[in-house]
Amino acid sequence: MVLDVYYFKMMLLSSCDILEENLESLSEIDSKFGDGDHGITMGKITKTIRAVIGGWPECGLRQMLETIGSEVIEDNSGSAGILWGSFFQGLSEAMEEQEEIDDDLLKDMLLAALINMQMVTPARLGDKTMMDVLIPVVNGSRACLGLMKEVLEAIESSAAKGAERTKNYPAKFGKAGKYGDQAIGYIDPGALGMSLFFQGWNNVVFDY
Template sequence: MLLYLCEQMIGHTDTLTQADKAIGDGDHGIGMARGFEAVRLKLEGGSFAALDELFKAAGMALITSVGGASGIIFGTWFRGGTKNLAGAATLDSPALSAWLVDGLAAVKERGKTKPGDKTMVDALEPAAAAAEQAAAAPLDEALAAATEAARLGMEATKDMVASMGRAKTLGERSLGHPDPGAVSTYLILRSLWEYTEKSGE
């Protein structure tokens, strides 16, 4: 599933570059592609006994390769989300919920961001809430719900004025464009959901 995610995120480089060019410096696509290529290499070259080891390794690869705030934030999601996954052998709906809820808490702590700041938190927070609500449903349903919540959250960032990062200097001119980190958050969840659809899990 994570290898599929890497392949998809590398494939979305242009989408993320365009999203970042609209309100930032345009480096988000290349940064995320570099990050998920590093994750791919890390996963292919290692063996992992449990989910927490797997997601921690992925998070470290993002932190050390994406660069800038994005690497820290997305890496913190992957790493911080493992708080309650020690020894977990399967990504089921409760594990997905734990990963998103704990990952969100770690990102908010690390980034000092709150909803409405026009950041990836605006996509991750509704996704975590949706996954928590769907924790008793099958994984593909929980991922579908989290993905749709992330999409709506990402769309809502178009109506927000950036108060963090480089887009902050644009002020009102950031209106009408989604936050690139929120776009990435949506695409990450959509890729995980797509994988469950393709693999029939």
């Protein structure tokens, strides 16, 4: 099974749906050790994604992802906008002119997104950030030898486990960083948001 432009759009919109269902929870979690606005930030990001997809023709998948990335950075202040924008730009950088994504290309897109994000943040595994989700997702997807359905399931599972593990880590970055060990026992809102994003990818029902 391969993902054409239509299905990849549906995956992105599914991610927007599940994130928007959890905006209040994301802000509530963020209020423990941050500004309490992560849900607002993610709502702005999903609005940007929807706007780009809604105005995009059924072609140019690489350009669409690049545009989402640049628009997210432009429309959102703070680190989350830069990180999510870099994520989408990284997805696009693994592509050439393909209008279909097979399982190998999807894995390469995720790896490119990780590399791109590592250029804008020093956070690594165990630092209680989005990277605690993206790194396991890259590793989990590349370890999966199944076809697309199995790869998407591995991505969702790896993301969920990565987000849950952030409860075990002290906070090291952003406003939460000053709380350090006090943040142990709480899930990181950025990691949870990225986990929900990947859950959305696996919620789309394919009819072929």
